[in-house]
Amino acid sequence: MVAAPLGTYTGWNTRAPGQGHGAPHEFSGPTFPFAATEDERLITGDPRPSIQKRYRDSTDYVARIRAAAEELVARRLLLEEDLERATSAAADWSAPRHRFELP
Structure with missing residues (x-):
């Protein structure tokens, strides 16, 4: 998953303000998927290369x-x-x- 990723993976979650703001929450972070196509990437303004490009x-x-x-x-x-x-x-x-x- 790291050598051939489909998104950006993080190892943390943060809490919402008022809920222990800034303190880590759990130890499994979210995945932010790459745009599927270059068109989608351009529309959303994602600076990361799309899956289609990778x-x-x-x-x-x-x-x-x-x-x-x-x-x-x-x-x-x-x-x-x-x-x-x-x-x-x-x-x-x-x-x-x-x-x-x-x-």
Whole structure:
């Protein structure tokens, strides 16, 4: 998810004013998805490249996830038995994480 992201991931949530303002809330942060297309990115003014710009197609995205997972296995940071699970999850990347289909 870090090497081939679909959005910006944070490791924190902040509280609303009056509710412990500024204090961390939970330890799992939100995801701010990238725009699906360049048109969407321009309309929303998002400065981050769109998914369409980042990846040629779904095969490219899956290949990048697989390469990142293989690197983690080589560095002994991911179990080899989890390699196929990571690749499989990437192949089904659009449900429910994103509503844009890569060609």
